[in-house]
Amino acid sequence: MSVDQALGFSETGTCSWYDESSFFGLKRGNTSLGEKVKPWHLSGAHKTLPLPCLVKVTNLENGRSLKVRINDRGPFIPGRHLDLTPRAAKKLNFHGDGLTRTKIDVLSVGDGRYRRKSRSGFLFW
Numbered sequence: 001m002s003v004d005q006a007l008g009f010s011e012t013g014t015c016s017w018y019d020e021s022s023f024f025g026l027k028r029g030n031t032s033l034g035e036k037v038k039p040w041h042l043s044g045a046h047k048t049l050p051l052p053c054l055v056k057v058t059n060l061e062n063g064r065s066l067k068v069r070i071n072d073r074g075p076f077i078p079g080r081h082l083d084l085t086p087r088a089a090k091k092l093n094f095h096g097d098g099l100t101r102t103k104i105d106v107l108s109v110g111d112g113r114y115r116r117k118s119r120s121g122f123l124f125w
Helices: 086-091
Strands: 010-017 043-045 053-059 065-072 080-084 099-109
Touching (some): 010 086
Antiparallel strands (some): 010 099, 053 065
């Protein structure tokens, strides 16, 4: 997906969480961007959004929402549109369930001086 297509993109689907921890969560894998994943990160994986990007994730089951940095590819299970880190799943209150219905809204694409905000010109909050 291009940056212009991503800005203002919205999607609803099934969300899961994934954990790459090994020894007590201290040794983690790398994301598709080569970044280390830590247990306290609020990040996620999407199949087609440009990396990195910032999205608002809303749990449609309970109304909770959260800003999440998409910096990885996935999920690789058919029928799912988003994977989140365990901390993000806990904040959205679905960690124990494993899956939930979510809506994602792209807030910005890129980092630093290369960051572009959504077409609406604001970041929702």
